[in-house]
Amino acid sequence: MSASENENQSGGEEEVDPAAHKQLLRSIGQLSRNQHIRKPTRSEPALARDEFHLVKPLSTDVQTVSMGDVVNLLRKTSKHIDAGKQLSKTQHQKKILQKPLEKPVAERIQRTIGYEKVKKDLSRWDAVVERNRVAEQQVFPLDYEEVHADLPPPKKPRGTTIKSDLMLEMEAVEAKLRELRGTQHTDDDEAKRQERLTREELIARRKELAYLRIKESQKSARARQRNKIKSKKFHKFLKREKLKEQIKEFELLQKTNPEAALEKLETIEKSRVLERANLRHKNTGTWAKNLQVRAKYDKDVRKDLAEQLALSRELTQKQKDAAESSSDDEASDERNGADKEEVDPFNPWFKGSKKAEQVDEVAEFLGGYRKYWTERNANEKALEEYREDSEDDLEQNSLQNGENEQPGSDASNDVDESNEATNEAVNSNSGSENDNVSGNMDQSSDSDSEFSAGELEKFKAKLNYQKKNVENCRGKFTTTAYSSPPLVNGEHGKLKRRKQTEEEVSPHAKTRGTLKKKRKQPIVVTSAGGTDWVVEDIGETPSKSVDIDDIFDDAENLLQEKVHEKICKLSKDLEKREQRKQIKKEKKHKSKSSDLSFKVKASQPEIDEELLETSANGEPVIEKPQNPHRLANSKADKPSKQDEIDPSNIAQIKPKSLRTALPDMVNSEEFFDEHDLNEKVQMTIAEAFEDDDIVADFERDREDERKKTANEDVDLTLPGWGSWAGCGISKEKQTKRLILKFPKEAPRRDDNKKNVVINEDGNKKLKQHLVSDLPFPFKSVQEYEASIRAPIGRSFVPETAFRMLTRPATVTKLGTVIEPMNDEFLVKAPKAPRNAVDKRIAIMEKNKKKSK
Amino acid sequence: MRKPEIDKKLLKKHLRGEHADEKGVKTKFFKEKLKRKEVYLEYAAEQAARAEILKNEEEGFIEADQDESTADYTQKEIVQNVDITAATKHFNLSLDFGPYRLRYTKNGRHLLLGGRRGHIAAFDWVTKRIHCEMNVMEEVADVSWLHLETMFACAQKNWVYFYDNQGTEIHCIKRMSRVNRMEFLPYHFLLATASSEGFLSWLDVSIGEIVAQYNSKAGDIRIMCQNPYNAVLCTGGSKGVVSMWSPTVREPLAKVLVHSTPMTAIAVDPKGMHLATGGLDRSLKVWDIRKLSGPLAVYKCGMAVNEIDISQKGVLAFSTGNICEMYKQTVMESENPSPYLRERVNDYVYGLRFCPYEDVLGVSTGKGFTSLLVPGSGEPNFDGLEANPFQTKKQRREHEVHALLEKIPMDLISLEPNEIRGVDVETLQDKVNAKKSILFVKPPRIDFKSRRKMKGKGGSANAAKNKQIVKDAKRKEFIKDAKKARDKVFEQHKEKSTTEDFIPLESSNATVLDRFKVKKKNK
Known part of the structure; x- marks a missing residue:
């Protein structure tokens, strides 16, 4: 960047003559020629030489033997020309082994590589795991089908058959033919066989190891290189690139996994915020302050500063x-x-x-x-x-x-x-x-x-x-x-x-x-x-x-x-969409209005769910005070008004007269006319039950019954209280205060049926047996009820269905060892479904994939 | 090869309601599970619908010639025109021991007759093989088979007696006294009785215990039947009201005013859809017993109806005096319905019952018993596991064991038997509210009254101090408890720990950006 450039410039101002510098150094070196560490003197001949005693001589150019000298020496003798050449060659070609990375760094790299590898390895199994998790039935031990279908036929052991002359001849011809066709085919075959039969694993492993090593070395080299680079510009680019890469990833994620994308976005955001917040380009650092002094006189410096500011602005x-x-x-x-x-x-x-x-x-x-x-x-x-x-x-x-x-x-x-x-x-x-x-x-x-x-x-x-x-x-x-x-x-x-x-x-x-x-x-x-x-x-x-x-x-x-x-x-689409929206709205409206649906009401608190009063949308949920009685009775209230027969209409149902024969005991002379008969009998009945009015009795009964369960307000006014003021004083205020009001009772099931009394507490004992919790995966009562609506027992469904409904999730074969799954399973296609249910499920699955 | 299409109606019948929607289920996994379960259920329904093809038996019928009506045909004529086996099903028994009551077993194979003057006879009425016949030398009010044809109960003058099919007295239940009517609830193994004092009692015959007994406060109960749909007892009386009783509640589950005059007869059809009542006003009314609404139809008869019964196929039979009349449908459309069959029996009719799985109507009168042929009344296709008329001894035993295993507890008797598969929304609501209220409980007000001490011992200052101490202690204790409860709730509803890939917005680990957070002030 400009800053670094500046520094470079400032560094370059004082010019140094390298030759003079060298001279200077040499002369300084001459000052003290005595060596502090003495060369070991060999007193005894020793076979092993210790590397620690090899002391580098002080003046390198004088005493050391350079490779060139050796080469020259070798060149002189015709015998060693080749060796000399080789030596010089190697000198050019050789690469000095790099300093190994620090242990923690190396280990970290190793770990990351190992982790990635294991992760990749394991991720291969994801699909299998998923499949098995939702599988309807699994049979163990797993049967492995042969994946390689094109294996050569098994060879007969040698010498078991005696070949006829014809066979020998044919073989010879075949060999010739093979030669003619080229050896490619056979070679391939052989290689395959070898691979399959011998050292297959070994080779694979070696390859893998080699791959790992290469990867590791590459990574380490790159890391080393990168660490070495001091250029700010480079790092800036690097950062930018990283950001771009992240954004790219984010784009990809946005399509595939929106949630992850959101997270990614957050991380990106964070990095940006970090950069923005660290006051990097605000010209408040020492460098900037120093420059500001000079800015008065130097145009370039001004420019640099302005650039920095612009950058910070860009960020913000x-x-x-x-x-x-x-x-x-x-x-x-x-x-x-x-x-x-x-x-x-x-x-x-x-x-x-x-x-x-x-x-x-x-x-x-x-x-x-x-x-x-x-x-x-x-x-x-x-x-x-x-x-x-x-x-x-x-x-x-x-x-x-x-x-x-x-x-x-x-x-x-x-x-x-x-x-x-x-x-x-x-x-x-x-x-x-x-x-x-x-x-x-x-x-x-x-x-x-x-x-x-x-x-x-x-x-x-x-x-x-x-x-x-x-x-x-x-x-x-x-x-x-x-x-x-x-x-x-x-x-x-x-x-x-x-x-x-x-x-x-x-x-x-x-x-x-x-x-x-x-x-x-x-x-x-x-x-x-x-x-x-x-x-x-x-x-x-x-x-x-x-x-x-x-x-x-x-x-x-x-x-x-x-x-x-x-x-x-x-426009059509729009219309449709609008219509759909309207329908949805209407639906919503409907569902709001009706008490029957458990599904739609978000206000209905979920038992296992959070008690927080925010819905998934983050909107505050307005709890509707719902009458539990109403809910409970909702089913019973189902029949619409048309179904309910007004008791006053009962009488209006026209009685149909049956053409009944008259029994023997009755004197048939009395009943020669139908109308006559009706009137007469009615008269007699009316006379017989003059006293007890059955309908009135029932109505009274009904009222009593209803009163029993009704919540009545309690009047707490005391007699004489407040009446001392005489007449003309309105009592309303007081009475209102002194009346204990109870909540209105829920509508009864027999509200619209005047000839019926239904006991509201009739199923108290039954309620003890009812489920009063919503079990885990269910979100609404309706769904739960629907899920247990159908019986699966033998006495309710056909035997075939019963067996299907109650088949075990896993079947194990007795007396066999159940081995863990091996790699073959990864490439194995799932078994074709055998029974009707599995087939249907498979079709369903397919459709789902298609729709995706 | 493709399988034949299934009738949509049949399929709907077996589907048992709406599909569960996967939206109501939480995780992807369970959504998938639910979907798959629906596939199973659909398959089951299809299998059941396909199995309907096995119901190949057709019900019988009579066709009248022109200018004739089926009501004109007498039993004699019918018998002449049917096959031999069917013809044997019509017979008359003239018996001398007073008005008779009758009862068929669930599979319709065995018949039990009980005469008021002590005569009891149990026999296989198809083969006419008698199990036992005796005179208990006592008044017999009613008889009833128990779950099998090997045992029956007999309501005698004072108590209820149990006999096996040999006529041996097994038991005598003295707590059930002066019983007028009996009903056996086969799925609950309950023998329900109604006494002349108005007492209703339920005896569990599998454990030999009276599970419920109380006074219905309705006086003498002489009209009673059971609703096979929900095992509720329906009693009628002089008040013109049908009351429905379950052993769990001492008040009637429901009361329906059916006649403005005293009732004379009552019957519920085998499917539990219709209730037929007869009153002294010479009318016969048909009600919707599930909705408790109606009447769906009102019929006027020449005389008051004294017995009613409805067959499996919906044939309505009633008797007026000594005449039995049968109508093809329970609820008839035509203005002036004419009877399907009409038969004049030898005496006043005291009992009228259709034989299950047979085209037979058993009529017991004051002078004996008559078996009438009513073509098209019985269900032609029987479920061998449910009720098998041709059951062997082994099958009977097997059935008994199964029935005992599948016995329904009497608690479940209510008007709506399907209620058991629902959720108790009320309690659910209460639970939720309770949980919510835990979060906002207030410490109670403590009214502490210090013990009165002798003069000079305590002092008002000390008393006040003590009071405060106690109050504080209580409050602390309460707050502690409340917090514990609250924490428990929070613990239950805590969000699951995040996955490794998820970067939480607020992490517990310190980050560089924490410096920008608003810091808490140290006090």
Whole structure:
């Protein structure tokens, strides 16, 4: 960075002459020639030489024997020329063994590698574990099917059969044949066999070990190297790269595992916050303070300081919303530029204050990254597809149109390229504007180093459009006489074209206006997708030739149609969605209104769940006071009003007279007329039961019964209390206070049935046997009840179903050793389901996967 | 080869309700489990629906010629036109020992007759092989088979006696005195009796114990039947009210005013859907007994109905005087329904019962017993494990053991038998509320009164001090307890420890960023 550079500069100011320096050192060395550590004097001949007694001589250049000398010496004798060469060679080739890493570091690396390996190894089993966990039934011992189906037939032991002459001859012929065909096949076979039969494991292990070693050494080397690097710039890049990588990972996670992505986001956030919070670029450090002194006189220093400040601001600044700036980038840029011109470009503080207004949430910072990556990915994808498409077409067309040198796809390609070109032109324009108008460092650095979001958006949009356009216009362009430079193929051609189109930028700009006028009905697309660019771009597409205008009109029409279709579709979708929402709302409403459903009420507290009064959404749950009686009776109250028969209507049910015969005991003469009979008998009955009015009795009974269970208010007023004031005093106030009010009783089951009394406490004993807890995996009462609704016993379901319902989860074969699972199981396909239930489950599984 | 399609209606019948939704279950694993369970249940339902093909027996019927009605056919004519085995099922017994009561066993194979004047006869009515016949030399009010044809109970003048099928007296229950009516609840092994004093008692015949006995306060009970759907006893009386009784509650579970005149007869159909009542107002009403609503139909008869019964296939039979009339449907649509069959028996009818799994109506009169053929009344397809008319001795024993093992405790007798598979929401609610309230309990107010001490011993200051000490101690104790309880609740509902990959927002470990946290002030 600039700081380091500065330091380097300052270091380099005092110039040192290396020769003089060496001389100096030598002369200093001459001062004391006496060696402090004496060479060991050999008093006795010893076989072993101790390395600790080898003392490096003080002056290296004088006394040591250099390798060159040895080599020279060896060269002299013809006998040892080779040896000398080898020696010199080795000297060049040799690598000095590096200092081993420190023990903890080495161990750490080893551990991480080991951990990763084990993790990878274990993760192979995940699917198997999952499968077995949900398996309906497992049978042990596991039967291993042979995976390698193409094994050679077993060989017969030698010498057991006597070969006939014919067989011998055939063998010879076969051998010859094999030779003719080449030995490749047999070799392969043999190798395989060897692998299978001998040392298979050994080799695998060796390989593995070697791999590990390599990995380890690589890692250690890299770590060492990295640690050595002092460049701040490098570390900065490293950090940035890391961040990018993290963001990439985050993008991936976002698609696959949103929760993990959130966590990742948090970590990224944290790192950013850390950086932001550590006051690194606030120019408050010693370095900055020192520079500030000099800043008065030195322009460069000022610049450095300003850069630092800008950096800090960048970190703290709100990221500009990329999506907003996509469409009207140019205009806004210009405007911005105009604004910025008034500002002193070298005054970082002023800029900061301006930016500070835009500063927003921290999250925006990351949002930018995210957007960038998503866009970039999408662009790349689109580009690839587009390329493939175009290439395919190119081939096809070249085949079809033999001599015709302008295949349709090319034409379209060209059009698209021209699009790109315009795009680029616009961008470059904006860039130049930026450069010219403002010395806005942020923006320029943005546009240089990172893609500006607006640009990207545009680019993406264009790409999409191009794709569409290609599809739409392909057929037409093949037939038109649209002149474009002939294309050979591939990248080269493309490059050429690009150049060309870039040159054509200015004519585009001119034609744009006219074309816009030509358009009969400007299409305004106001869909959520933000597709208004689609229409605009088509105006830009046609290049210099005028005769293709018709084509473009056609294309436009086509596009319009498509857009229209899309709009229709979207609107339909919207409608549908709205309808769905409405239905949902209605459902919700319904469910709220009815007491029957246990499912919907979030207010119903869950027994095993948290007692916190926040729902999953984080919204505070408003507890609805629910009447338990009502809940309990809800089932009984089910019948709607239509079902309930008004007791007063009972009488209205017309009695049907049965044509009954008269028994022998009755004098048949009395009953010669039906009507007569009715009246007479009724009369007699009425007379007989004159005293007891059965209906009134029952009603009284019913009232009594109902009163028994009713909660009545208790009046606590004492007689005479408050009445001393005489008449005319209202007692209301007092009585209200002195009446103990009880909660109103829940509606009874017999409320609407006047001829029925139902005992509300009738199932007290039964209740002791009921489940009053919601067992673990269940969230709602209804679900739990539904899950135990069906019996599984032999006396309720057919025998086959009973056996299926009660089959054990594991079956073990008696008298066999149950070995642990081995690797073969990883590649083994799950067994085909045998019975109906397993088949259905398998189908269900498949459907689920498909729907995913 | 593909299996034939299953009738949707049949499938629905066996599915037993709505599917459980996986949304109501917590983890992915259990969601999967639940889904799979539904597959099993569906399979079971399908198997059951497929098994319905085995019900290939068809019920009998009579077709009348033009200008004739089936009611005109007498038993003689019917017998002449049916096969020999069916013809043997019509017979008359003229007996001399007064008005008779009758009872068939659950499988419909055996018949028990009890004459008011002491005559008891138990026999296999199909083969006419008699188990026992005797005179108990006492008034017999009612008779009832127990769970098997080897034993029966007899309500005699004072007490209830038990006999085996040889006629040997096994038991005499003196606590059940002056019993008028008896009902045996086969799945609960309860013999329910109603006495002339208004006492209802339930005797568990498997353990020989009276599990419940109380006064219904309804006076003499002469009309009683059981609801086979929920094993509740239905009694009728002079008040025109049907009361439903369970052994667990001393008050009726429900009371329905069915007639504005005294009742004369009562019956519940074997499926427990309809209640048929007859009153002195010469009407016969059919009620929905599950909803306790109705009447679904009101029929006017020439005379007051004295006995009613409903067959397995819904044939309604009632008697007025000495005439038995049968109607094809319990609830008839036509304005002036004409009887399906009509038979004049030799005397006043005292008992009327359809024989299960047979097209036979047993009629007991003052002068004997008549077995009438009623084509299409009985269920033609029987479940051999449930009730097997052709049961061997071994099967009977097996059945007895199974029935005993599957005996339903009497606590479960209630109006809605399916309630047992529900959740007690009320208690659940209470539990939740209790748990919640633990978090917000207030220390109780302690009213401490110091012991009165002799003058000069305590002093008011000391007393006040003591009072405070006690109060504090109590409060502390309470707070401690409350905290413990609270902690327990929190412990139960604590979030599970996070996985290794999860980075918690607030970790216990110190991080660099902790410096930005708001620090606690040290006091």
